[in-house]
Amino acid sequence: MEDIFKSAIENLPVPALFLNEKGIIKFANITAKEIFNSDKLEEKNIRDIIPFPETKKIDEIISCDQKFNIIIPIGEILFDFVIKGNNKFNLAQMYGFDVTDLKRKERALNLAISQADEVKQMEKDFLAKVSHEVRSPLLVIEGFTELLIGEIDNNLRDEFEPFFYAINNSGKRLIRAFDLVLHNYQLHTRIYHPIFEKVNLREAVQNTHKAFYSFATEKKIKFTTHFNLTEDPIIETDQNSVEQILAILINNAFSFTLQGKISLQVYDTGDKIAVDVMDSGTGIPDDLFGILNRYFSGEYKGSLSSYEITGLGLETVKMFCDLIEAEMTVKTVYGEGSVFTFKVKKMNKKITEKKENQASNIYYLPSTKKPGNVI
Structure with missing residues (x-):
């Protein structure tokens, strides 16, 4: 054993021991002797000192430069011993670290997690x-x-x-x-958990309009829906998310429209289908409008719950939009009304038949060619 090792670790504040291939302690520093309460650790077998795992062969640890950890209580202190083989010097180095406080905090954390669950x-x-x-x-x-x-x-x-x-x-x-x-x-x-499927947006909008129609009649507010489309808007999305977004936006429109009208405009923007929820209500003050725009664009990371004019509903809208990769924008004139625009991607017409590969989530196009043409 090299004397340089002894001098380097003799006064370390952590216990350090060197073992030969038979597990005999060839050197123990001052801290190790204090912890194990023995001045004569040398020439003792490590298995007589601590519960060393039977499955661990010290000669193999040394010859293969292996490394492993073992946690051992010594008195009231819990030590994490790191054992590292050193084939060059034909010995195993063993260092212990006090993890008592760490384990106590870990147990407290696990208890807190369990209680939180x-x-x-x-x-x-x-x-x-x-x-x-x-x-x-x-x-x-x-x-x-x-x-x-x-x-x-x-x-x-x-x-x-x-x-x-x-x-x-x-x-x-x-x-x-x-x-x-x-x-x-x-x-x-x-x-x-969203369920993505083929959805006819016209039907979703009509169903939502129908759900609010009697409410509009009671409040004596003109409530209309207009479809500026040449064909049914088919999208692939989670239908519940879409209907919840529309319901929240329409409900908000009724909340801030005491008289006048609310209308839904559905139109094609090219690669997306857009739905405008327009109202002639109170509109949104400039200071709140700035926060709202930044919130929907992702720049504002705070909560909207403290703002009475937006509340819990628009936070839920934002989360639903993020979930189905939809886009939300807002325009407003304070005292005149607002327009909330919800946009979602159209379904690709080229995909006339879609088969989902359960193992790799690959979608295949119908083809007479050999399997392998994928998108």
């Missing part, structure tokens, strides 16, 4: 239960009020129909509010 599961269960317990009776109220509206005698229609519409629309708004909270939670916790 439990809280997250409790939140998930609570939201699911509340959503079910609230949605179920609201859906019953909605269904029966629609039935009653259809059965009202013509002589009583003018007197009672507005009341039934008010009940029906209030129930729908509560359902949308619970859906918004639930989807926001799912997106934030990344447990929402």
